[in-house]
Amino acid sequence: MADYTALPLLRLTEQFARLPGIGIKTAQRLAYYVLSLSKEEAEAFASAVTDAHESLHYCAVCQNFTDKDVCPICDSNTRDRTTICVVESPKDVTAFERVHEYNGLYHVLHGLVSPMDGIGPDSLKIRELLSRLNDGAVREVIMATNPTIEGEATAMYLSKLIKPLGVKVTRLAFGLPVGGNLEYADEVTLFKALENRNEI
Amino acid sequence: MADYTALPLLRLTEQFARLPGIGIKTAQRLAYYVLSLSKEEAEAFASAVTDAHESLHYCAVCQNFTDKDVCPICDSNTRDRTTICVVESPKDVTAFERVHEYNGLYHVLHGLVSPMDGIGPDSLKIRELLSRLNDGAVREVIMATNPTIEGEATAMYLSKLIKPLGVKVTRLAFGLPVGGNLEYADEVTLFKALENRNEI
Numbered sequence: 001m002a003d004y005t006a007l008p009l010l011r012l013t014e015q016f017a018r019l020p021g022i023g024i025k026t027a028q029r030l031a032y033y034v035l036s037l038s039k040e041e042a043e044a045f046a047s048a049v050t051d052a053h054e055s056l057h058y059c060a061v062c063q064n065f066t067d068k069d070v071c072p073i074c075d076s077n078t079r080d081r082t083t084i085c086v087v088e089s090p091k092d093v094t095a096f097e098r099v100h101e102y103n104g105l106y107h108v109l110h111g112l113v114s115p116m117d118g119i120g121p122d123s124l125k126i127r128e129l130l131s132r133l134n135d136g137a138v139r140e141v142i143m144a145t146n147p148t149i150e151g152e153a154t155a156m157y158l159s160k161l162i163k164p165l166g167v168k169v170t171r172l173a174f175g176l177p178v179g180g181n182l183e184y185a186d187e188v189t190l191f192k193a194l195e196n197r198n199e200i
Numbered sequence: 201m202a203d204y205t206a207l208p209l210l211r212l213t214e215q216f217a218r219l220p221g222i223g224i225k226t227a228q229r230l231a232y233y234v235l236s237l238s239k240e241e242a243e244a245f246a247s248a249v250t251d252a253h254e255s256l257h258y259c260a261v262c263q264n265f266t267d268k269d270v271c272p273i274c275d276s277n278t279r280d281r282t283t284i285c286v287v288e289s290p291k292d293v294t295a296f297e298r299v300h301e302y303n304g305l306y307h308v309l310h311g312l313v314s315p316m317d318g319i320g321p322d323s324l325k326i327r328e329l330l331s332r333l334n335d336g337a338v339r340e341v342i343m344a345t346n347p348t349i350e351g352e353a354t355a356m357y358l359s360k361l362i363k364p365l366g367v368k369v370t371r372l373a374f375g376l377p378v379g380g381n382l383e384y385a386d387e388v389t390l391f392k393a394l395e396n397r398n399e400i
Contacts, residue, residue: 004271004272004273004297005294006255006256006265006266006267006268006271007267008248008251008252008255008256008267009252009256009265011248011251011252012248012249012251012252014248015244015245015248015249019230019233020229020230020233021226021229022230026221028291028294029220029221029291030219030220030222031252032265032289032290032291033219033220034249034252034253035252035253035256035265037253039253039254042249042250042253043250043253044215045215045249046246046247046249046250047246048208048211048212048214048215049212049215049234049242049245049246049249050242050243050246051208051211051212052208052209052211052212052231052234052235053234053235053237053239053242053243054239055206055208056206056208056209056235065206065209065232065235066206067206067207067208068206071204071206072204073204089232090232091228091229091232094205094228097204
């Protein structure tokens with residue numbers, strides 16, 4: 001925006017433009033939208049930002065975001081405490097919970113091992129995961145990292161640490177996405193689908 | 201997001217999801233991004249929202265957003281005060297300023313006449329526009345509303361009000377967009393391009 005634009009508007013636009021996936025034009029549109037809100041609505045927006053930031057921290061057990069000491073999933077009596085699903089980020093927990101089929105616990109790594117980006121195992125919540133396996137209650141750890149190079153490397157690295165503890169380590173299945181089209185599947189996916197075929 | 205999600209996170213996600221063009225998944229991604237910011241950055245974001253909302257209001261002359269009484273364009277000594285470019289929204293002023301070719305003044309209507317949506321002329325900043333034409337200094341009003349039904353209707357409505365005051369009223373040219381492809385131009389655009397053809 002040109003230099004005649006009022007400074008508070010420029011500043012708000014810049015703040016929106018820093019968000020992931022928001023370009024300068026969208027940021028400008030969002031800034032104007034905020035101006036169209038009532039005073040109460042704008043204040044609710046601003047305080048949602050500061051409140052979330054102030055009140056949320058990592059769950060002492062699974063490292064997911066929570067405003068309590070221990071998150072509702074880790075604290076629940078009805079979840080299966082013998083299984084831990086290891087994911088990269090809190091978003092992945094949401095994705096699994098949406099399926100309504102998994103009833104075990106989670107562990108959020110907050111990243112993947114990626115030597116190229118300087119992210120070593122120490123940057124992740126791996127020590128916290130291993131400490132959860134000490135009392136023998138956990139019998140299976142599901143590696144639910146993404147099917148990428150970093151996701152695979154992290155799954156392999158963790159499985160080498162966990163297997164010696166006598167805990168079963170499993171990996172999410174790879175294959176054709178349901179509703180997908182065979183024609184558009186990439187070679188690696190198709191190979192995995194073939195390799196992991198099941199008798200019907 | 202499921203009901204186990206921490207309330208402050210849900211609230212922040214809802215706030216983002218209310219923004220135009222932001223779906224629930226993007227809103228969730230933005231909310232998590234805010235959590236990844238430092239305390240100072242999150243506070244800067246929140247205060248940009250409240251600051252913009254508190255300090256910005258309409259320019260007393262052109263009705264564009266400003267944090268002064270009169271905006272820098274209306275207040276400038278170097279702008280051509282005989283021409284007013286009438287636009288729907290403050291975004292359009294930014295679009296014209298980006299061209300660096302227009303040196304006149306602006307007038308922001310903050311909407312278009314749209315009987316279907318219950319927006320009559322009284323909801324727009326039309327009285328404010330007419331009052332700027334009283335002293336005879338303005339010689340041309342450029343109708344720069346969008347080439348839509350509402351934009352056209354508003355331009356026609358205003359021109360009928362302004363012409364009797366002895367002020368020239370012009371309309372933006374319609375035709376092929378520069379760099380566009382004739383093949384993909386819609387019929388109405390192509391008709392306008394043909395109708396408004398110029399001798400070379």
